[in-house]
Amino acid sequence: MQASQLLIIDLLRHGVRRHPTQEIVSRRIEGDIHRYSYADCYQRTCQLAHRLERLGVQPGERVATLAWNTYRHLELYYAVSGIGAVLHTVNPRLIADQIEWILNDADATWLFVDACFAELAAEVVNNVPQLKGVIVLADNCQQPPLEHCKHPLHAYEQILDGLPGHYDWPAFAEDSAALLCYTSGTTGNPKGVLSSHRAMVLHAQATVSAELLDLRASTVLMPMVAMYHAGAWGAPYAAPLAGCKLVLPGNGMNGAAMYELIANEQVTVGLGVPTIWLTLHNYLAENGQNLPSLERVCVGGAASPLGLVKTYDQDYDVYWQPIWGMTETGPLACSAPPEPNLLALPREERYRIQTTAGRACFGVDMQIVDANGEALPHDGETSGELRVRGPWIANSYYQRSDPDTFADGWLATGDIAVIDPQGYMKVVDRKKDVIKSGGEWISSLDIENICSQHPAVNESCVIGVKHPKWDERPLLLVVANKGKTIDKETLYTFFEGKIAKWWMPDDILIVPELPHTGTGKLIKNELRKQYENYLLERSSDA
Amino acid sequence: MQASQLLIIDLLRHGVRRHPTQEIVSRRIEGDIHRYSYADCYQRTCQLAHRLERLGVQPGERVATLAWNTYRHLELYYAVSGIGAVLHTVNPRLIADQIEWILNDADATWLFVDACFAELAAEVVNNVPQLKGVIVLADNCQQPPLEHCKHPLHAYEQILDGLPGHYDWPAFAEDSAALLCYTSGTTGNPKGVLSSHRAMVLHAQATVSAELLDLRASTVLMPMVAMYHAGAWGAPYAAPLAGCKLVLPGNGMNGAAMYELIANEQVTVGLGVPTIWLTLHNYLAENGQNLPSLERVCVGGAASPLGLVKTYDQDYDVYWQPIWGMTETGPLACSAPPEPNLLALPREERYRIQTTAGRACFGVDMQIVDANGEALPHDGETSGELRVRGPWIANSYYQRSDPDTFADGWLATGDIAVIDPQGYMKVVDRKKDVIKSGGEWISSLDIENICSQHPAVNESCVIGVKHPKWDERPLLLVVANKGKTIDKETLYTFFEGKIAKWWMPDDILIVPELPHTGTGKLIKNELRKQYENYLLERSSDA
């Protein structure tokens, strides 16, 4: 066979070859809507590659970004990896100290920032001594000043200007590093996951396949998951491969902005965490709107709540497609797309499957294991820690050894899951979130899931808190829907017959809001700390 | 990244994991219809692997087959490659001498034969000294005697019997050899093409993608291309990956047998050369039948004649999907699937595209070059020799050096083609079939294509024959439709205005039939030899 290597730049080149006029539409940080074609994108990507070469960026060097989902970030995705350097996406929602720590840990030498993060960057860059320069992603006339920045400062449009629109991409081994993402760990320092070209190309092929996102040239894809988080779930790579129209929301993560883009651009498939689709639903419900073009929302990063699955089906005729993955797994590994077999099932049975995490796609092997690492049966009942392996799964953290996570050629995910005989996997909890009541496990996710079905509930969170007799007992925190009220008694009545008696939360608190990470996940350990002694105090009060 | 290798056995394992009850239906050589599930197939594949191991088959060893498309051949596809040996498919339509030559060239050590090829095998095996045994693919009670065979003889069902239905597949490098196919060259000795696991897995992924065959679990796939020819275009690998129901026609290559299987099994997609679909059309037309389940026929191995494209659309509502490839290219590389854009075109424009060879899928690069190897423009007009490269394209023949075919990291295909600005490639001729008239090229395929549109024409063939003034001039041979007659003058009138004056064939002969290779291709060089001096003699007669 020819020694052809699987390289990321070939995904874009293929998109341009087959779909040169297909559109990429971005909401810019400047506020307006920008649109251009894959051919235009490729031309600017070539210009950027020339600039990176002239700036002296070397193969393997880390080029960092602090940026939203826009065409400029997309150009960086391809140009940086295309020349053999490593795109290092940094989460701008982290605090300045953490960003500084990450940039130093990764030994980043260049930093590209959206204008809206200029202030954040200014706080950080002087403590990142190895930086060779900072480039602001903004029009020439809108360059913000970076106060006191001691590194050379460039304007993105200026550095592209006048460079050739063709580039002779180097050939190199497909195992070369391409992308570095840090996981938004809720405790400790973030951990870097370094992915190769081979991994990202194979992941892109799996992503467009019927087993995962089922993308094609007629798909209008809107990733509402950030390009600074797990590579926007691979959307920047998968879209040109499939020839999708790509709609990039910039920093417009509120309901009105999402609605506008979906409606105007006729988006058919959205990607995002449950919170995003909750936000969109809240907006649509409040404004009596609908989204006729939208066919599917692909939802991962957290379990799919039954309430939202139903709402999207019954109110909007949108298929809620669960996906599972993590930064360490490419990220996509499982899904439950709307296959004819599944759509033919009775509605309640289909909803049940839509609240699992789906089935593994080709390339990914999964098993669940007990505390000794012994494989457990896929019977839909036994739960154990989920392990995965495959060609786009990490086998180490960047510059950090972690033998517990990467043992025996598997990745230990830290998710507690069941797998049913059909292969549907369901996360019942994070290993660290599971509630140990009298030696038995209670799944916080299961209770949250049932709670989400009450029409007055907007969001809920179950945590294990200290208990004098049972070690830990569940405490439920609930946020009511806008304009609705709810009380403890109503909820207890609602739970009756739906959850086992001994799973019943020891108390229910109605709260105005719940804390989330930058990527929209509940920060349970913050709540655990806050409420740690709640039951102990209550019992001593009584 | 984890060091996961792309291995062929994982395609079947994946099919079983996701679609254990999906059916594989075969017309057996015994005549009856056999059906079982992917789970059954996997179990027998494991049994076969155990047997191969016990027979002492070593990694890299060539295990040959002389067999039609049935479930048993499918089991061999997976078990032989799965244990790390090389499946060597031999074309039983070749003459005994050639088969003997191929088995010796490949150094095959085991031979699996369908009962219907027992006689052929008996002629051959005693001249293949290194053979360690011959296994007949038949029920125990139907074992034919292999007269005078000096090698040990086994019955397939007997050797599987009682062995465990699970097998611990070895892990090895994805670059290991998996499949050896000889091209059915029309001149000289056949040339072996050895494909790796990596190549076949990447090819399978491309095959199921929307750019090539667009296969999914709801597809019912019937490969009418033989499993001894270019790996049945990868169908045995692609079907379990996509979870298709697979319908294997055995040796039932006539119209009635095809019709029966398509109708009874509700086949949605067929694969085969144009001649197969001509055979089917002839049967349907004669019997006033239709095929409501059939959605697409995917047609390669020869150019798509406009007449058949139209007939399948207008008479049967079946989309004629051109594909292009050759044994050296995996084989699939290009296609023109029914994408919404294409279906939206005016009918004649769509038909025009359906008579091209389609566009390259992801992974395959194409260019056309002049006699000096210089790249030519993709303007839809300039023609040159087609070159391809990609991860499943051969870079040499087995045990044979051929620097002209494999130069500069490309495969020189021997096809003369044009590529249009949208990327649609069209083969205008084989390099050796092109007609050189007074220094200019005439495409035999173009004339055949126009000829095929005349309602009384069943098949046609244009060859270049010697001419005293122009060196070569085209001669057209035509087979009329059953029950129809046609004459020279009618055809000349039909051609007027459709082809350039100087392309007009110098003579037209109505013949009862045309010679084909075992895989249904016209044997033009036989006709060229036969008619070489036809025009010279005619002019001296006159």
Ligand SMILES: Nc1ncnc2c1ncn2[C@@H]1O[C@H](COP(=O)(O)O)[C@@H](O)[C@H]1O
């Ligand atoms: N479909 C899902 N159901 C439940 N949890 C999920 C799902 N998808 C992702 N997660 C969680 O999100 C984690 C990965 O987070 P991250 O690396 O930040 O994307 C996983 O380990 C899971 O705990």
